[in-house]
Amino acid sequence: MQDLTRISSAETATAQDGAAILDVRDLRTYFYTDEGVVRAVDGISYSVPPGETLGIVGESGSGKTVAALSLMRLIDDPARIVGGEINFDGRDVVKLSDEELRKIRGGGIAMVFQDPMTSLNPVLNIARQLVETMVVHGRLTEEQALERAIKLLGRMGITAPERAVDSYPHQFSGGMRQRVMLAMGFSNEPQLLIADEPTTALDVTIQAQILELIVELNRDFKTAIVLISHNLGVIASVCSRVVVMYAGEIVEEGPTEKILADPRHPYTWALINAVPRIDRHVPGQRRLVTIDGTPPDPLNMPAGCRFAARCPFRIEKCEQHPELLEIAPGRKSRCWVTQAGGDLPPPETSRGAPAEAKARPDVHHGSETVIKRGERMLELRNVVKHFPLPKTTLFGKQKWVHAINGVSLDIAQGETVGLVGESGCGKSTLARVIARIHEPTAGSVLFHGQDIAHASQAQVRPLRRRMQMVFQDPYASLNPRMTVGDILGEPLRFHEVTHNEKETRERIAELLDVVGLPQKAAARYPHEFSGGQRQRISIARALSVRPDFIIADEPISALDVNIQAQIINLMIDLQERFGLTYLFIAHDLAVVRHISDRVVVLYLGSVMEIAPADTLFAEPLHPYTRYLISAVPIPDATVEAARQRLPLQGEPPSTVDPPSGCPFRTRCPIAQGICAEVMPPVAEVRPNHFVACHFPGQF
Amino acid sequence: MPRYIVSRLGLAVVMAILATLVIFLIANTVPGDPALSQLGDLAASNPEFLKAFRAKWALDEPLWTRYFIFLKELAHGDLGISIASQRPVLDDIKNYAPATIELATVGFLLSAIIGVPLGVIAAVRRDSWIDHVARFLSLIGVSSPTFWLAFIVLAIFYGELQIAPGPGRLDPIAFAPTNVTGLFLIDSILAGDWDTFRDALAHLILPSTVLAAATLGLITRTTRASVLECMHQDYVRVARAKGLTEGKIVMRHILPNALIPVVTLGGLAYANLLAGAVMTETIFSWPGLGRYTFRSAAALDFPAIMGITLVVAVTYLIINLLVDISYALLDPRVIR
Ligand SMILES: Nc1ncnc2c1ncn2[C@@H]1O[C@H](COP(=O)(O)OP(=O)(O)O)[C@@H](O)[C@H]1O
Ligand code: SF4
Ligand code: SF4
C-alpha cells in the first residue's frame, strides 16, 4: 500500500532478511541504591528480526520497563547498564557516543509509554510535539513535518487532524493521546517500536482500538514491535513470539501460541492459570489456581532457581541456578524439570471444553441460584446523581455532570452482582451513592427496606455497619500512620462491636486469620505490606463490623494477576463462609464473569443490560455489551487469530451534554430514528434478562 | 483568551471596589470625629475649614451616601489633602511613586534575570559547584536583614572602595531630567541626556541590589525546585526518547512548565518590593513611597495613609491580573 504517511517510498526494513534488527546479549542493568544493589535486569538475551512482533510479559517489578528503557539508555541515575550488549542495526547502543545515541532515539528506535496522560507535555500543542520529533532528525523541514504530522494523526484514527494538531494534550482523552504517542513513535519510520504497557491505562474498548492499530502499523510500516504487557491476552492478540520475565531474568521464550497452549516454565504456567477466561466458564469451578508467596527480594536474590520459593514443581536440583536452554525447536526455558523433559499439567482453564459449558448454562448460575437467593437486600429506584461543574467565568451558566441518570437495580441476599462499563460511566459514583458517601440527586435507595437516599448521617450510621466498601487503591485507603491493629480496631470500637480491649484484640486476631495474614501483622504499618496484602487488610477492615453487604470498587485492578487470583479466591471463600452479598465493580470482564451471579452493564450513567453472568456473556442482547465482550483480548493465540473482532469506534460522549434518547446511539451501528427521540426502557426481554434497547439482539 | 481576560478584569474591578469600601469604612468608623482625624488638629481648629469639610463630604448624611460621594471624588482623583504637607494626597503620591517604581522594577528585573537562569542551572547541574554557589547566595539573600545588607554595601562600595555613588537618586549637584514619566532612566533617555542616565543607573545599583537580594534567593530556590520536579516528568523522558538535545529539552519542555509556580512567586515578590521598600529607601535617602508611608504613619497623616493603602491595593490587583494573564500564556489548561 502506497501510504501518504510514508516519508520515502523505499522499504524501511533495510536489514538483510534473517539478521536481527535488535540483538540483546546478556544485558544487565543494576540500581545502586542506599540499601544495596538491585539487579533489576540480570543478564537477558533476546533478538528481534526485522518486522517481528515480540511480547515481553511478567509481573510488576520483574524488570520489563527497565529492560526496555535500557535499550535506548533512558535509565536515570541510580541505575546503570553494567554489562552486556545491545546490538541495534549492527552497532552496540551501550558504547555509542551521546551524539550517535540521539540519532537512534526517536529515529531508529521509538518508544510509547504506559501512561498517555503524562507522556505529552501539557503546555505545548500537539503540532509542536510531533513536528520537533521529525525535525530533530533532520529529514524534514518544519512545514513538511507539519503536513506529515496531520497525515499521521489521520492515519492513527484521529478525526479532523488539521484541527487536532492545534489542540493541547488536556483537550484529548487517554485513547487519543495514545494515538498521538503512536503517531510520534511512527513519525520517523523507526525500525523498532517499543511499547511499554501502551494500553494498561485505557478501557478495553479503547485498548482494542489501539492494539488493532499497532498490528496494522506493524504490517504497513514493517516496523518491528516489542510489546510489553502484564496481560497475556494483549500479547496474544499482537505478538508472534513472547519472552517471559521473572525477577530480572528471562525464564521462558518461544512462539506465543505454543507458550500459551503448553507453557514449559512453572511461572508461565502459573500466570496462565491465574487469569479467568472470558470465553469459557467452567461451571462449579470458582477458585482460581494460584501460587503462594511473592517474587524474591531483589536486594537478596536466591542462589538457586529464583522461582523456587513459589514453585509447585520444585525438586532438589532447584537449589542450583538453571540456565535458559533450548528445550524444543524455537523454545527455551529456565527450569530443571522441563529441561529434563518433564511435563507440567495442562492449564486448568483449557480443561472444561467451552461447548460443554455452554450446554449446561444453568448448573451454577441458572434458576437454581435464583431460587437459592434470599430476600431483597438493596433496591435502587431511578437513582440520579448530577454534580455541578465549577464555573469557568463569573457569570457563566451552571453546567452539570450527568454521572447517574435513573438507575434501578435490585440486589438479593447472598448474590454477587458485577458492575461493568468504560471508565467515567458512573460505576464509582453509583457505588458511592449506595454507600451514601454521595447523596443522590433523585430516586430512592432502599437498604434492608429502609430508604437511605436522603437519610441523615445519624440515621445511616447503624446501617453502615452492615454495608462496607473496599477500594481499588488499598494504600490510599489505609491510614499510613496507624498500625494494622489500630486500623482494624477503629471500626470495632466506633460501631461498638466489641466492648473491651480484650474482645477487640481477639476480634483483630480472628480477622487477620480470616484474610490469611500472620498475627504479627497487627503491630506493623501499611507500607510494610505488598499490594495484595494491603488489599487483604482492607478486606479485613470491611469485615470487622460483620457486614452482610460489601461494595468492592475495582478491588483487584491495581494488582498482578496471581495476586488478583488470590484476592478473588479469598472473596469467594469469605462469601461462602459468611453469606456475604457483593457488588463487584471491575473493568476486567473476564474476572467479572468469573465471580458474578448477575452482571449489570452501565453506559453514561444508565443501565444497558442486566442478566445472569453466563447468559450475558454467551448471548449479549445489547449492542454495547457485544462490543465490550468482543474487545477483551483472549490469552489463546489460536482463539485470537480465529476471532472476528467487533471494533467499537469512538469514545463515550460527554457526561455534561449527554445525547438525547438512547445514550449509546452516537456509537451504535443499528441506531434508528426512534433511538434519538425515545430513551429505551430497561425491559425484561427474556426471563431475568433486562435490556435497554429498542432493537434487542438485532445486532 | 479574550473571554478569560475580560472575566479576570471584571474580577479585579470588583475587588478594587471592595477595597475602596473597606478603606472608606475604616476611615469612617474610627472612633471620634472623622473631620478631626482627616483634617488634623490645626485645620480643624479653624471653624470655616471645618464647615466646608463637613459640607463637602456630607458628614451629616448616612454612611452609604457618604460612600458614593467618596467614590465620586475618587473618580476625579481626589484623595483628600495631606495633613503633613497640606497638598493633595494624589500629588504627593505622583511625586513619590516613580522613584519607588523605578527602584522596585530594577530590583525585580535583577532578581528575575539572575535568579531564573541560576535556578535552572543549579537544577540541571545538581550537586555541582554552581549548585552549591547558588544555594549559598540564596541563603545569604534570604537570611540577611535588609538594613544590615544596606549598611554593609554602602560601607564597602561607597565608603571603602568608593566605586559606587552615595545615597539619593542622582548626584547632589545634578539636575533631574525633564519630568515625563518620573522614572529617571526613561526620562533621561527621552531627553537624550546620557550623563544623567549613567548617573541615575549608577545610583540605582546598590539599593536595587539590596532590594533584589531576598527576592533573588526566593526565585532561585523556587526555580530550582520546580525544574527538578519537572525533570522527572514522563514527558521529559518522552522528549529524550525522541532524540532531542539536552538544551532543547530544558528550554522547550522543562522550562515552560517549571516557570508556572515561579510566576506566582514573582508577582507576589514584585508587589512586595513596590509596597515594602521602607528600609532600603530610608537608608539610601530614596525619595519614594516607602519613605512617604513611613512619614505619614509617624505623623498620623490619615488622608495620606488612606491614599497609600488604596494605591497599594490597586497595585496588588494589577499585578495579580498580570500574573493570571501570564498563567494563561504559559499553561493552556488555565483557559478551558
Ligand atoms: N465529585 C465529583 N465532582 C464532579 N464530577 C464527578 C465527581 N465524581 C465523579 N464525577 C464524574 O462523574 C462521572 C462518573 O465517574 P465515576 O463514577 O468515577 O466513573 P467510573 O467509576 O466508571 O470510572 C465522570 O464523568 C466523573 O468525572
Ligand atoms: S527450576 Fe525448579 S524451582 Fe525453578 S521453576 Fe523449574 S521446577 Fe520450579
Ligand atoms: S436503542 Fe437504538 S441506539 Fe440504543 S442501543 Fe438500541 S439500537 Fe442502538
Ligand SMILES: [Mg+2]
Ligand atoms: Mg472508578
